[in-house]
Amino acid sequence: MNIEEAVAAIGTAQDVPGLPMAWQWSPMPPFVFSLAVDHDGRWAYQMNSFDVHDDGLARAVLAYARQHQLGRGRDAGPFTVLPGFSYGAYRFDAVAAASPTVHGFHRGRNEDLNEVVSAVFLAY
Structure with missing residues (x-):
């Protein structure tokens, strides 16, 4: 599976500034989807926003998920939660991931x- 080609086929995906191998697109307002490929190119992490989108926050969540390979692999449980996340003035302190069978x-x-x-999202 070539993730980069699959994202390019979406047609409206744009690079995420400051995060290599990451893109975002909007299938329709008010949605924004952001996806980053893992370092080996075989897995990706996607965060979806509705109504309110913060580019910096999305970039930080994707980088955190990538760094920790959050929810990666077929052996991952349905949900994974990893504490230790922080970004700016936001009070979220964890990032969660849902496996492909769930999301x-x-x-x-x-x-x-x-x-x-892996679908990734903020948690407390």
Whole structure:
């Protein structure tokens, strides 16, 4: 699975400044989807925003998930929570990940991509 090609096929994806191998796109307002590929190119982490989107926060969450390989792999549980996250004035202190069998972000559009993405989101 070539994740970069799959994201390019979305058509509206733009590079995330300051985070290599990461893109964001909006399928329709008010949604913003951000995705970063792991260092080896075989897994990705995706954060979706609705209504309010902070580029810096999304970049920090994706970098944290990538650094810790959060929820990566077929053996990962349905949910993984990792404390120790912080960013600016936000009070979130953890990042959680949902496995591909739980999130279904790309189900029905790109099954292969869906199987190599951890859905990541902020938690307390």
